[in-house]
Amino acid sequence: MNHQKVRELMSDAVVRVQRGTPFKEIAHLLQEYDITAVPVVDADDRPVGVVSEADLLQKILGGAPGDAADPVRAKASATDAAGLMTSPAVCAREDWSVVDAARVMARHGIKRLLVTDEADRLIGVVSRSDLLRVFLRKDREIRTEIIEEILVRALGLAPSTVQVDVAHGHVVLSGRLPGRVSVSALEDMCRHVDGVVAVEFRPIGEGGGETGRDGGAAAGG
Incomplete structure (x- = not known):
């Protein structure tokens, strides 16, 4: 599936600091921009760490400065981003999928x-x-992707083979699949479409009755 990319969802307005940025300046930035953490970058704008509210709070919770080898005590005595930050920074590439x-x-x-x-x-x-914004995707966009990308392109089926209905991200598929396509495979492919919350398949036999999940007619009573 062609999942949305990080570049489509990320914010490119990033408040950042350098290793020498003082403690109080970091605290002011977090409050001013209503954020909970700020990246620390080097002279080439490459991330080297992150300072979060939790890191700043070590000044209160860490007690008296002590052995620098103790991370809690070290942050309690830190006065700039270099001493406060958690490193290395965990990063993503812009072409990563959600x-x-x-x-x-x-x-x-x-x-x-x-x-x-x-x-x-x-x-x-x-x-x-x-990332959760993918679930705000419109139902008609989800339906179109399932029909065009899964039924037609991936499985080689005619669009009319399976009825696709989508409501609030809940996908209901109904129809009669050819033997080469399993219900479980189709459902799994649909679950991987961005914005899908749940998938349900309702097979229909040639005579209009329900069929089993393997495509065969369900036994009557």
Whole structure:
């Protein structure tokens, strides 16, 4: 499936700081722009880390400065972005799909990804809420993609083979599939279409009755 790309969902207006940016300036930026974290970049605008509200709060929670080898104590005594940041920064490429980005966020347990170009320069940021925008996709767009990309192009079926109805992201397929196409494969392909919430197949036999999931007629009572 042609999933939406990170470049289509990311924000390219990114507030950033450098290693030497002071603690209080970072705190002001987070408040002024109503953000929860800010990337730290080097002189070439390449991300080297991220400073979040949680990092700043170590100043309160970390207690008295102590051994620099203790991350909590080190951040408690830090006065600039270099000492406060979590490093390395987890980044995405602008041509990643929403699926790629979501997997990396889940793997690292983070809420946002910095987006970099081919030279590793910062060009944007994409958040969980940005990725969720795929579910705001219009039902008619979902229906068109299923018919054109899955039924016709991928499976080589006539558009009239399967009736496709979409309401609030819920896809209902009804029809009679040829033996070479399994219901489970069709459903799986539809689930991977951006914006799809659920998929249901309702097979119809030649005589108008329901069929089993393998395409055969359901046994009567």
